[in-house]
Amino acid sequence: MAVGPTTLSTTAPRTSRRHINRDLLLAIVVLTPSIIAVAIFIYTFIAWTFWISTVNWNTSVIDYTFVGLRNWERMLSSFRFQMNLRNLALYALGFMSQCIIIGFLLASLLDQHIKGEAVFRTIFIFPFAVSAVVTGVAWRWLMRPETGINLLFESVGLGFLKSKWFADPTWGILFITIASSWQFAGYVMALYLAGLRGIPSEVKEAAQIDGCNTWALYRHIIIPMLAPVTYTSIVLTGMGAIRVFDIVTVISGSGQAFSTDMLAYHMFEQMFTANRFSLSAVIGAFMIILSVFLVVPYLLSVRKEQER
Numbered sequence: 001m002a003v004g005p006t007t008l009s010t011t012a013p014r015t016s017r018r019h020i021n022r023d024l025l026l027a028i029v030v031l032t033p034s035i036i037a038v039a040i041f042i043y044t045f046i047a048w049t050f051w052i053s054t055v056n057w058n059t060s061v062i063d064y065t066f067v068g069l070r071n072w073e074r075m076l077s078s079f080r081f082q083m084n085l086r087n088l089a090l091y092a093l094g095f096m097s098q099c100i101i102i103g104f105l106l107a108s109l110l111d112q113h114i115k116g117e118a119v120f121r122t123i124f125i126f127p128f129a130v131s132a133v134v135t136g137v138a139w140r141w142l143m144r145p146e147t148g149i150n151l152l153f154e155s156v157g158l159g160f161l162k163s164k165w166f167a168d169p170t171w172g173i174l175f176i177t178i179a180s181s182w183q184f185a186g187y188v189m190a191l192y193l194a195g196l197r198g199i200p201s202e203v204k205e206a207a208q209i210d211g212c213n214t215w216a217l218y219r220h221i222i223i224p225m226l227a228p229v230t231y232t233s234i235v236l237t238g239m240g241a242i243r244v245f246d247i248v249t250v251i252s253g254s255g256q257a258f259s260t261d262m263l264a265y266h267m268f269e270q271m272f273t274a275n276r277f278s279l280s281a282v283i284g285a286f287m288i289i290l291s292v293f294l295v296v297p298y299l300l301s302v303r304k305e306q307e308r
Contacts, residue, residue, distance in 0.1 A: 058071075
């Protein structure tokens with residue numbers, strides 16, 4: 001018996017709906033464990049951290065007595081926490097600027113298709129593969145006032161360049177950003193290099209035909225087109241500055257008069273050394289709030305870009 005057009009048109013939507021339902025069911029089965037894990041181990045613990053910051057659990061004895069914002073007031077008014085904020089500002093300024101500038105310059109050099117590009121690319125990104133603890137140990141020796149770089153300066157007659165490095169009570173945290181950016185600048189370089197390789201060559205050629213020199217080409221064409229990469233680099237380096245712990249801890253710890261103390265190290269000591277769990281939770285919650293100011297605008301910009 002022949003199948004009429006009406007029968008075929010009715011069968012096709014049913015088949016497509018069956019495939020859609022099957023794909024939807026498969027997606028639910030695959031994603032549900034991940035959604036549950038994220039809900040429990042991330043968002044539930046974030047809520048728990050904020051809750052602990054409002055109770056009186058500041059000894060080894062559990063105490064869930066609600067005290068409101070008393071722990072926040074105590075922490076925000078403490079000298080050490082204020083030094084944390086000062087050090088965070090200096091660290092973020094030094095770390096983010098070095099990573100972005102050095103990463104962009106290295107990517108621009110590699111984009112010239114130089115001979116041995118693969119070798120240089122590997123050399124530049126290799127520090128990112130090194131553990132932060134190993135990086136901290138190496139740079140701690142290099143920046144010790146009596147050895148390392150100072151010894152090299154003295155041996156070549158440049159003793160006037162000797163410095164206290166991380167032991168400097170005022171600018172020690174800025175010197176530590178040298179080690180941090182040495183490790184992370186290669187990753188930023190990889191981001192910029194991918195962005196540069198994604199710019200059509202026709203755009204560059206058209207700009208050069210119109211009379212753009214190298215400076216004008218980068219200023220008016222390349223750098224604006226790399227704005228999404230720059231924004232991503234700002235978010236990544238900013239998050240790294242907020243949560244930095246291992247490399248600063250290995251190099252100098254909290255430093256003289258908390259000159260190199262950071263939020264994560266302060267939180268660690270409050271919890272595991274002093275058993276001040278609520279005060280530690282305040283620092284953790286504060287770090288989460290700072291991260292939100294970086295991540296949420298980034299996610300919104302990505303969403304707008306996808307909608308376009």
